C-alpha cells in the first residue's frame with residue numbers, strides 16, 4: 531500500500547474524509563480545521579499494491595508448477611532412463627585403430643562403484659530371465675520393478691546363481707583392452723585380449739561392461755542380460771557369449787569377437803579410400819556388396835534346402851535352423867535388425883548382435899520406451915501392431931519397404947534376387963565415394979537433426 535500525504539487548499543476541492551475514489555484510492559483528511567487554508571490529506575493507492583501482488587502470486591504459482599513438472603520429469607527419467615541410445619561410437623574404428631593401453635587395468639580391476647541410496651541388506655539371488663517375471667527393463671537397468679527387498683550390491687553379487695558361476699571368466703585372463711569400440715546401452719564396449727593358457731595364442735574378445743556408478747537395478751538387469759544370452763544358446767549366426775565377470779564390480783559380459791565389427795561401420799569405412807588393412811578388404815566391388823547382402827539373408831533365414839520352385843516358406847530351409855526361426859522358436863523376435871546390429875566375420879558371413887530389444891520383449895512381453903530409427907521399422911511396427919518375423923527382414927531396399935506386409939518379398943524371393951544380383955554384378959570396379967560426407971548436408975537430405983548424427987553416422 532502506498533501512502534502519501536500532501537496538503538490541499540480548503541475550498542479548492544471538495545474532499546470527503548476517508549473515502550475511496552474510482553481509482554482504488556482512499557483519501558484521509560489528517561489534520562484540518564475550519565480556519566485552515568491548507569489541509570493535510572493522506573491518500574492510499576490500493577491498486578499499486580493489489581496488481582503487483584496478484585502478478586507476483588501468479589508468477590509464484592507458475593514457478594511452483596514448472597518446478598514440480600521438472601522434478602517429476604527428473605524422477606521419471608531416473609526410473610525410465612529414456613529412449614535407448616544406440617551404441618555411440620567413441621573412437622574411429624578403422625583405419626585409425628590403435629591400442630588404448632591406458633584403459634585396461636584401470637577398467638578391468640578398479641571400481642568406481644557407488645551404491646544407490648537406500649540400499650540395505652538381504653540375500654536375494656538374481657532372478658533368471660523368464661517370461662513370467664513381473665519386472666521391466668527399458669534400456670539397461672531402466673524401470674526394473676522387482677520385488678526386491680533392500681540389499682547391497684556386494685551381497686547381491688555374492689549370491690549369484692550357479693548358472694552364472696559356471697560362466698565366470700577369471701579377470702586375470704582378460705589381459706589387455708585393445709580399444710573401446712563404443713558406448714553401448716549398458717556401458718562401454720571394449721575389444722580386449724584374453725589369455726587362453728597358451729601365451730602365443732591370446733584370443734580377442736568383446737567386453738560389454740556395465741557403466742559405473744551402477745545401482746542395484748542396473749546390476750540386476752545386467753545379470754539378466756547375461757542370463758538371457760545364456761538362455762539363447764548357440765547359433766552360428768548369433769554372437770556367442772564366452773562368459774562373464776560378475777562376482778564383483780565392474781561387471782563384464784564376454785562375447786566372441788566378430789572380426790570386421792558391425793556392417794554399418796564396415797560400409798562407412800569402405801566408402802572411404804581405404805584399401806585392405808590387416809587382411810580386411812575395404813575395397814568392395816559391387817559383387818561383394820551383393821555377396822554380403824546374401825550372407826546377411828543367409829544368416830537370418832538359413833540355406834534354401836529345396837529348389838526355389840518347390841519352396842516358398844520358412845520351413846524350406848536346410849538342416850541348420852535359420853536364426854530368425856531359432857529366435858521365434860523361443861518366442862522371440864529380434865526387432866532391431868539393422869546394419870549396426872549385423873556383425874561381419876572375416877569370411878564375410880554375418881552374425882547378429884544387439885539383442886537388447888529381444889531381451890526387453892522377453893522380460894516384459896512388450897516393447898516399452900526403446901527407440902529405433904524409424905527408417906528401420908516395418909510399417910506394422912510403426913503402427914504399434916504386434917510384430918512378426920517379417921518385420922525382421924533386412925531390406926533389399928524398396929521391395930522390402932512395401933507398406934503392406936504381404937507385398938514384401940519372401941525369403942526365397944530375396945534370395946533369388948540377391949543370387950541374380952551376385953551373378954550379374956560388376957566384380958572389377960571398386961565401389962567408393964571419395965568425397966567427404968558433410969554432416970550438415972547429409973542430415974538435411976536424411977531429414978534428421980545434425981546433432982543426432984554421430985560423426986561416423988552410427989545412428990543410421
Ligand SMILES: Nc1ncnc2c1ncn2[C@@H]1O[C@H](COP(=O)(O)OP(=O)(O)OP(=O)(O)O)[C@@H](O)[C@H]1O
Pocket residue numbers: 616617711712713714715716719736738769785786787788789790791792795870871873883884885886887
Ligand atoms: N561380438 C562383437 N564383435 C565385434 N563387435 C561387436 C560385437 N558386439 C558388439 N560389437 C560392436 O558394438 C556395437 C554395439 O553392440 P550391441 O548393439 O550388441 O550393444 P548394446 O548397445 O549393448 O545393444 P543391446 O542392448 O541391443 O545388446 C555393435 O554395433 C558393434 O560395433
